[in-house]
Structure formats: C-alpha cells, structure tokens
Amino acid sequence: MQWQSWQAFFNMGGYAFFVWTSFGLTALCVIWEVIALRSRNKEALRLTHLLAQDAFDFSQE
Amino acid sequence: MNSAWLTVLKRDLLQAYRRRSDVATTLFFFVIVSSLFPLGIGSDSAILSKIAPGVLWVAALLAGMISLSRLFATDFADGTLEQMLLSPQPLFLLVTAKILAHWLVCGLPVVLLAPVIGLQYALPNNAILILVISLLLGTPALSLIGAIGAALTLGARGSGLLVALLVLPLYIPVLIFGALAVSASQSGMSPQAHLSLLGAISLLAVVLAPLATAAALRISIE
Amino acid sequence: MKKIIFALGFVIAIAGAGLMLFVHGAKYLSVNIALVMLGAALMRQSAYFADTLFHNASPQTFYPTAGKMIPWFAWLAVIMAAYGLYISFAIAPTDFQQGEAYRIIFVHVPAAWMSMVIYLAMAFWAAVGLALNSRLSAMMAQALAPTGAIFTFLALVTGSLWGKPMWGTYWVWDARLTSELILLFLYLGFIALQASIDDPRKADRAGALLAIVGTVMVPIIYGSVKWWNTLHQGSSINMGAAPKMASTMFEAMILMALAFWMYTIAVALMRVRCIMLERERHANWVKSIGSEGKP
Numbered sequence: 001m002q003w004q005s006w007q008a009f010f011n012m013g014g015y016a017f018f019v020w021t022s023f024g025l026t027a028l029c030v031i032w033e034v035i036a037l038r039s040r041n042k043e044a045l046r047l048t049h050l051l052a053q054d055a056f057d058f059s060q061e
Numbered sequence: 062m063n064s065a066w067l068t069v070l071k072r073d074l075l076q077a078y079r080r081r082s083d084v085a086t087t088l089f090f091f092v093i094v095s096s097l098f099p100l101g102i103g104s105d106s107a108i109l110s111k112i113a114p115g116v117l118w119v120a121a122l123l124a125g126m127i128s129l130s131r132l133f134a135t136d137f138a139d140g141t142l143e144q145m146l147l148s149p150q151p152l153f154l155l156v157t158a159k160i161l162a163h164w165l166v167c168g169l170p171v172v173l174l175a176p177v178i179g180l181q182y183a184l185p186n187n188a189i190l191i192l193v194i195s196l197l198l199g200t201p202a203l204s205l206i207g208a209i210g211a212a213l214t215l216g217a218r219g220s221g222l223l224v225a226l227l228v229l230p231l232y233i234p235v236l237i238f239g240a241l242a243v244s245a246s247q248s249g250m251s252p253q254a255h256l257s258l259l260g261a262i263s264l265l266a267v268v269l270a271p272l273a274t275a276a277a278l279r280i281s282i283e
Numbered sequence: 284m285k286k287i288i289f290a291l292g293f294v295i296a297i298a299g300a301g302l303m304l305f306v307h308g309a310k311y312l313s314v315n316i317a318l319v320m321l322g323a324a325l326m327r328q329s330a331y332f333a334d335t336l337f338h339n340a341s342p343q344t345f346y347p348t349a350g351k352m353i354p355w356f357a358w359l360a361v362i363m364a365a366y367g368l369y370i371s372f373a374i375a376p377t378d379f380q381q382g383e384a385y386r387i388i389f390v391h392v393p394a395a396w397m398s399m400v401i402y403l404a405m406a407f408w409a410a411v412g413l414a415l416n417s418r419l420s421a422m423m424a425q426a427l428a429p430t431g432a433i434f435t436f437l438a439l440v441t442g443s444l445w446g447k448p449m450w451g452t453y454w455v456w457d458a459r460l461t462s463e464l465i466l467l468f469l470y471l472g473f474i475a476l477q478a479s480i481d482d483p484r485k486a487d488r489a490g491a492l493l494a495i496v497g498t499v500m501v502p503i504i505y506g507s508v509k510w511w512n513t514l515h516q517g518s519s520i521n522m523g524a525a526p527k528m529a530s531t532m533f534e535a536m537i538l539m540a541l542a543f544w545m546y547t548i549a550v551a552l553m554r555v556r557c558i559m560l561e562r563e564r565h566a567n568w569v570k571s572i573g574s575e576g577k578p
Contacts, residue, residue, distance in 0.1 A: 013383035014408070015448050022387045022441040027396070029433050030546065036555045044560035045572075051564060052573025209496060213489050217479040226475055227493060229467040231500050234507035241514060262503070273496055280488040 065150045066158045074161030076135070083131065087167045088174060091124035095178045106183035113182035114192070116242035118236050120178075121171045121196055122203060126228060127208040128167045130214070130221050132159060133278065139217055146282060153275040158206050160271065168200035184247070191246040195239040195259060202235050202263040205270035212277035234262055289329035317363075317541065342419050342559045343568040356552070362544035367538030375491040375531045382383065384448035388532075391441035393540035394434045395459070397547060398466060401431035405473070406498040409491035418541025419555075421487035424494065425477060426555035430547050432470040438463050458509040465504055469497045483562055 012019045077084055098116045099109055117130035136142040136159075176197050179189040183234050210228035214220040299318025339345045371389040378385040405427040412421030442460050443453045454460070473490055480486035563569050 006552060012386070013377070015384035018384055018444045018448050019386050022390055022444045025440060026390045026437055029437055032549055033430065033433060034553075037550065037557065040557045041553065041560075044557050048560055048564065048569055048573035050573075052570045203442055209492075213476060213493055214479070217476070217489075218481075223475055223479055226468070227472040230472065230504070231466050231496070233465060234500075234503050237507040237511045241511065258507075269499075274491065277489065277492050280485060280492060283485070 064239075065148065067156040068155055069145070069155050070162050070240045073159055074165065077162065077166040083127060083128070084166050084170065087124050087128045090127060090168050091120050091171050091174065092178065094120040094123060095181070099181070099274075110183040110185075110188075110247070111187075113179065113184050113260070114240040115236075117175065117178055117192060118196075118199075118240045118243075119181065121175070121200065121233055122229075122236060124171055125167055125203045126207060126225055126232075127209045127221075128163070129224050129228070132163050132208060132211040133215050134211075137282070142278065143282060146279065151275075152278065153271040154276045156208065156271045157267075157279070160274070162202050163208070164204040168196075169203050172196040172200060184243075187208055188243055188247045191252050191256075192243045195242040195252070195256060198256060198259045198263055199239045202259075202266040203232060205263075205266035206231050206235075208274045209270055209277055212274045212281060215278070215281040235259065238262070285329050289326055292322045292325025292329060294322070294325075295325065298322070312452070326353040340417055340419055343561050343566070345419055345571075346556060346559055348569070349556050353549050354550050356545045356549035360542050360549060363542035363545060365536050367535055367542050370531060370538065376529060376536055381449060384445065387441050387445040387554060389535050389539050391438060391445055392536050393543045394441060395438040395463060396540050397543045398431055398435035398438050398463065399545070401427050401434060401547060402470065402494075402501075403498065405431060406494040409487075409494040413488055413491040413495075418484070418487070418562075419559075421484075421491065422555050422558045423551065424490065426486070426551045426558055427547075428470060428474050428477075429554070430550050432467065434543070434547075435467040435470055436464055439467065456512065456515075458505070458512040460507050462505050463510070465508070466501070469501070473497070484489065 010016060010020075095117060098112065102108060102112070133142060138144070146152060148155070172193060175192050176189050179192050184192065206223070207228050210224045210231075213227065214223045217223060238255045239260040242252040242259065245252040245255060296319050299315045299320075299322055302318070305356045339348050367389070371386055375386070377383060405424045408420045408427065409424035411417065412419075412424060439460065442463065446455055446460075447453050471491055476493055477486040477490045480489055521573075560569060560572075
C-alpha cells in the first residue's frame with residue numbers, strides 16, 4: 001500500500017476532481033446501463049405476459 | 062446499355078432544369094453560408110483569408126448535402142426508381158448517371174461560383190485557383206458518398222437531417238484534404254500531395270460508392 | 284467446426300502458457316492465467332459449441348442460452364474489475380511526471396479500446412446478418428451499438444479530464460481524440476438510422492450497410508485526421524508519445540480492458556434478450572414464455 005492515509009487516497013495528490021469524476025462517471029454509466037436494461041427487460045416480460053393472456057390492449061403500447 | 066444511361070442522365074438534367082429554383086437554392090445556400098461567417102467573426106481580411114479554406118469548404122459541403130434528399134426521393138415517389146431496379150441494366154451504372162446529374166446541377170455551380178466567394182475572403186489568386194481545383198476534385202466525392210446516405214434514408218422519418226448525421230462524418234477526409242490544399246497554397250507550399258489524395262478519394266468513391274448506393278437502394282425499396 | 288473451435292482454444296491456451304513462461308516471468312500473471320483458462324474452456328467445450336452454434340442461430344434457442352451466459356460474464360467482469368482497480372490504485376506507483384492524475388488512463392484507455400472493438404464487432408455481426416439474412420446477427424449488432432456509444436462518450440470525457448491536469452486544457456484537437464469524436468458520430472448515425480426506419484428487417488439491413496461503409500471509411504478518416512493534426516500542430520502538445528509505462532500500469536490497463544470486455548458481452552446479451560422479446564412478440568416461443576410463471 002502506498003497511500004499514507006485515506007485522506008491522501010481521496011485527495012489523489014490534488015487531482016481528486018479529475019480522477020474521481022472519471023472513475024465515478026464510468027461507474028455511473030455502467031450502473032445506469034444495467035438498471036435501464038433490467039427495467040427494459042421487465043417491461044418486455046410484462047407485455048409478453050399480457051400478450052399471452054390475450055389481454056393485450058394495443059392502444060396502450 | 063449506353064442509351065439507358067444517357068436517358069437517365071438526360072431525364073435528371075431535364076427535371077433539374079424544370080425545377081431551376083431547386084438548383085438556385087443550393088447555390089444561394091452556399092453564398093449565404095459563406096456570408097454568415099464574416100458577419101459573425103468580423104471583417105478583418107487577415108483573419109478571413111486564414112479561415113477561408115475551411116469555411117468555404119464547409120459551405121460547399123453543406124450546400125451539396127441539402128440537395129441530397131432530393132436525389133432519389135422524387136423518383137421513389139413516382140415509381141421510376143422501382144423501374145430502374147427492375148431494369149436489365151446494372152443498377153449501379155444507372156446510379157452513376159443520377160449522381161453525375163446531381164453533381165452537374167449542385168456541385169459544379171458551387172465550383173464555378175467559388176472564385177467570387179474567394180475574393181470576398183481576400184484569398185490570393187493562386188489560392189483561388191487551388192480552391193477551384195480542389196472543389197473540382199472533391200465535390201464529385203461529396204455527391205458520390207452523399208448518394209449512399211440518400212439511398213439509406215429513403216423513406217425514413219426525418220430523412221433530411223438524418224442524411225446529414227450519416228454523411229457528414231464520412232465527408233471529413235474530403236474536407237480535410239480540400240481545405241489543406243488551399244491553405245498550403247496560401248502559405249506558399251505545394252498543394253500537390255493534398256490534391257492527389259483528394260483525387261484518390263474521389264476515384265475510390267467513383268468505384269465503390271455506386272455499388273454501395275445500389276445495395277442501399279435495394280434495401281430501402283424492397 | 285468442432286475441430287476449428289478446439290484448435291482455437293488450443294492456440295489461446297498455448298499462447299497464454301507460453302507468455303506466462305517466457306515473458307517477464309510472473310508479471311502479467313493474471314492475464315496469462317485468464318488466457319489459459321479461456322483456451323482450456325474452449326477446448327473442453329468445443330464439441331458443445333460446434334453442435335449448438337447453428338442451433339443457437341435462432342432467437343428461440345439463443346434466448347435461454349444468452350440468459351445462462353450473462354451471469355458468467357457479469358461475474359468475470361466484476362472479478363477482473365475488482366482486481367484491476369486494486370492494482371490501479373494500490374499497486375501501480377505514482378507517476379514521476381504526472382502525479383496521481385495519470386490513473387485516469389486505467390479507465391480512459393480501456394474505454395477507447397472497447398469503443399473501437401465494439402464498432403468492429405457491431406459491423407461484423409451486421410455484415411453476417413446481411414450476408415446470411417439472419418435476424419439474430421442483426422439483433423446482436425443492434426444490441427452492441429448503445430454500449431459502444433457509451434464507451435466512446437466515456438473515452439472522450441475521461442480523455443478531456445485527463446487532458447486538463449496533463450496539458451492544461453480540457454480539449455485538444457489531436458488525432459486520437461478527434462477520431463474518437465468522429466467514431467461517436469458514426470455510432471449515433473447507426474443508432475439514429477435504425478431508429479428512424481419502421482420495418483425492423485429493413486432497419487437491420489440499412490444499418491448493416493452503414494456499418495460496413497463506416498468500417499471502410501474509418502481508416503481513411505483516421506489517416507486524414509492524423510495528417511491534418513500533424514500539419515496544424517499549433518501547440519507543442521504531443522499526445523501521441525506514449526509514456527514509458529511500468530509493467531504494473533500495463534497489467535492494470537489490460538485487466539480493466541478485459542473487465543470492460545466481459546461487461547460489454549454481458550450487457551449486450553442482456554440487451555439482445557430484450558430486443559428478441561420485443562421483436563419476436565408474435566412468435567409462439569415468446570408467448571409460451573409469457574404464459575409460464577407469474578405475470
């Protein structure tokens with residue numbers, strides 16, 4: 001471990017904004033993509049269930 | 062085969078002649094866009110002559126692009142395009158006739174008007190000559206590559222702007238070499254390398270773009 | 284087909300083992316172990332893959348297969364990312380010139396690599412779909428596009444965030460950043476074209492043609508931008524010179540790239556399943572999924 005303290009780790013030698021924004025934005029995009037896909041999948045499955053029951057109202061799509 | 066090619070060419074030129082206003086709008090667009098930049102940036106002729114290669118090339122590029130959606134749309138609407146698909150002549154050859162007509166009507170006038178605009182931008186005479194040559198070499202490539210975009214977006218929603226989004230990234234090499242040729246001649250260096258690369262891209266486009274356009278037409282019309 | 288996959292696995296495993304033995308001893312160990320495992324898995328599963336390759340070419344059979352594959356790739360991504368991030372922050376030493384800001388490369392470079400790899404993969408699947416007229420390949424291309432665009436966007440943003448501490452400015456018109464920007468336009472054009480065409484099969488084919496034209500143009504565009512950059516070299520910034528890197532830095536970058544790759548596969552499989560459900564709604568197999576289980 002090369003960091004003297006957690007404080008030094010978060011500070012990133014003064015470049016905290018740049019480093020943490022980069023990694024944070026990457027993490028955010030990853031999380032957002034996964035969440036968006038899960039909700040898309042749920043919605044698609046919901047419509048599939050409705051379709052299977054012939055309860056699908058096409059005006060709602 | 063030759064007569065079919067010539068017929069398509071003559072027909073397109075005749076239609077363009079009948080709708081002269083469409084041709085004129087392309088030319089006016091070029092003039093207006095080139096006039097906007099000095100109004101936005103200032104009339105300092107030193108600055109204007111520095112930005113002239115890029116600005117004039119972008120203006121020529123945009124002017125060629127707005128007329129692209131008309132390339133196949135009218136023929137698609139009245140069923141002529143379908144007849145071309147069904148005809149025994151190879152589609153990509155008929156497509157070259159249409160693209161040539163488009164270039165004669167939209168590209169060539171820009172090339173001919175460019176010296177006037179170049180004077181507005183205080184370009185030296187040798188630079189104006191290179192500008193004309195570069196446009197002459199480059200605008201065919203613009204028409205050819207643009208035809209692919211026009212064919213892909215045939216019948217799609219919002220096709221006017223969509224063509225722009227598809228085709229502008231592909232125009233970038235032509236823009237770069239064309240503008241570099243003019244700025245090279247401005248600074249006294251030889252524009253030969255840039256012009257030859259520009260010519261190479263145009264030749265490559267002549268060979269490949271009609272095939273891609275024909276394929277795109279078949280996809281769009283099926 | 285089985286022999287081809289077996290041979291491919293064999294080659295990958297031998298490459299991993301050979302690299303492990305001959306290149307810098309224990310350094311890149313994690314990467315080489317990953318390669319050996321991948322190769323061994325391919326060899327072991329070659330018969331299964333060969334039999335199921337064309338069997339899985341229809342959406343109906345690929346839907347459950349993809350569902351089973353997703354957790355594997357997701358967990359591989361998590362493990363590799365965890366280890367990669369650990370090396371990036373805890374092991375890789377502080378750079379002499381750039382201080383701590385250089386650590387951004389551990390997401391910037393992998394994102395840039397992925398943006399290019401995904402475009403090629405997308406164009407590949409689109410071309411396969413066009414040539415073989417298969418729906419699933421085209422759906423795969425459609426599934427890859429948004430992830431590729433996101434990585435391109437991340438490469439641009441992290442690149443500019445790296446540029447500010449390094450060269451004092453948020454944006455530099457150098458060849459690589461400018462090419463990334465153009466690549467973003469190509470992705471957006473592909474997505475926009477497919478979104479604007481109503482008929483899905485027509486959208487598939489039009490997108491495939493656009494992707495192929497884009498792939499042909501990308502070397503020309505990159506070459507012209509590089510040419511443009513060298514001639515307009517106003518500033519003395521030379522982003523092209525890659526700094527001499529400690530091997531730990533390189534290892535971390537490779538690991539993060541592999542993590543992004545596994546993540547891409549997992550996410551693309553998730554998305555292609557959604558696309559399959561949406562586009563094949565009328566098919567019986569979708570209806571049977573709908574009627575099983577609770578709504």
